[in-house]
Amino acid sequence: MNVYDFSARTIDGVIQSLADYRGNVLLIVNVASYCGLTPQYGDLESLYRRYRERGLVVLGFPSNQFNQEPDDEETIKAFCIRTYAITFPLFAKIEVNGPNTHPLFAYLKAQQPGSSPDGEIKWNFTKFLVNRNGIPVRRYAPTDTIGSIERELVELL
Incomplete structure (x- = not known):
């Protein structure tokens, strides 16, 4: 199993197979528009x-x-484009913890549980680095900077 086995609804409502990203290095992030870490959107777009x-x-x-x-998704998309000129793919809102956790995030947390014994995501902007084979290789905390991620990411490219 790998991330290519999952699908998710895009922010525009289309079901997107992650297999369409096969062969790429992925940085999968749970995001939010009203968080103290929201400026990371700009860093993610730059990266x-x-x-x-x-x-x-x-x-x-x-x-x-x-x-x-x-x-809602329309407002989120407009905010991301207007405020941060986001061009990377955005998906519909999901749950990252609890009984309704999106299957992709259940898989990511199982593969890279981080410092939490239960693998739960503690905050917005938790990041998962996935290699070209679709295997999660690292989990980053919400406060980990793009600079600290970039070095490992470049090694995978």
Whole structure:
């Protein structure tokens, strides 16, 4: 099993197979528009623009599980484009913890549980680095900077 076995609804409502990203390095992030870490959207977009030609794809998954993404998908998309000029793929809102956890995030947490014994995501902007074979290789905390991620990411490109 790998991330290519999963699908998710895009922010525009289309079911997207992650197999369409096969062969790329992925950075999968749970995002939110009303969080103190929201400026990371800009850092993620910069990273995506810098390395997309080399095979990086950033995938943003909004979640309101921490009560910081109450808006609908249309509003989220407009905010991301207007405020951060986001061009990386965004998906519909999901749950990242609990009984309704999106299957992709259940898989990511099982493969890279982080410092939490139960693998639960503690906050917005938790990041999962996935190699070109679709295998999660590292989990980053919400406060980990793009600079600290970039070094490992470049090694996978």
